[in-house]
Amino acid sequence: MSAAVNSALASSSSGRTTTTTNTGTTKLTASDFLKLFVTQIQNQDFNNPMDNSEMMNQITQLSNMQMMQEMASYSKTGYAMSLVGKTVIASRFTNGELDTETGTVSKVSLVDDEYVLYVNGKKYGLDEIMEIKNDSDSGSSMDPSSYPIKVTSVTSDTAAINWSVPTEDPVEASGLKYSVYYSKEGPFNTVTDVEKGTAYGAANQTGLLNETITGLEAGQAYYINVLVQDTDGKKYVYNPTIVVTNK
DSSP, rough: HHHHHHHHHHHHHHHSOOOOOSSSSOHHHOOHHHHHHHHHHHSOHHHHHHHHHHHHHHHHHHHHHHHHHHHHHHHHHHHHHHHTOOEEEEEEEEEEEEEEEEEEEEEEEEEETTEEEEEEEEEGGGEEEEEEEOOTTSOOOOOGGGBEEEEEEEOOEEEEEEOOOSSSSSHHHTTTTEEEEEEEEEEOOOOHHHHTTTTEEEEEEEEEEEEESSOOOOOOEEEEEEEEEOOSSEEEEEEEEEEEEOO
16 A cells, blocks of 8 residues: 555544454455545645656556456356366365265355355355366275274174274265174175175264174184275275184
8 A cells, every 4th residue: 555545544534533443354455445545535735736647556556456356256256167067075064063075066156245056955165165076087096905904902702903094185084984894704805795794883984993893702713894985985995804712
């Protein structure tokens, strides 16, 4: 802001009462700039009027500011509209919990000067779109088969296990669901083989990273594995483990 504008503000404040609300930000809009410019004209010293070149410079600044705001608005509009038909991952907090959806953006609406996108029938803001998938993207790139299942303790009838989240992508990780299976027979390293075994506990549990399997036979070898399902419903298997219960 020029010294002349500051001077105009000072002159204006001497002749009238000005109320200022501190919002924590200093964002000058084109409308604010125009008001300052008018105030400057009204309060100039007519014995020493504003220099024409300075006046033209400030008019140019006002024009540039308006153009930049329009460009930013067009850019935001273009980005929002370009998401229609795209597959995205969107996340929002609902009742204190992270609600994540993967799906196609069905439509975009302008509500209270903010763009709202609809994914699987739910509303999300532009800042809640976490990832945009390519049309050729076949889904998750994670590979749980390289993550071992660890055995932490074994008794005559129990086996305690744990495993790690198979991705470092926090958005993808938040939507993963886990199921634990065990069997006396192997191999146990494909989705089909794992689902032939005995399921332990509830299936498709979000955030499940450890389990204690009970009701096992003493002195028996068991194959244990975990199925993980992503937000697209695709299932993957961990690197299986074998435990032998105590006699």
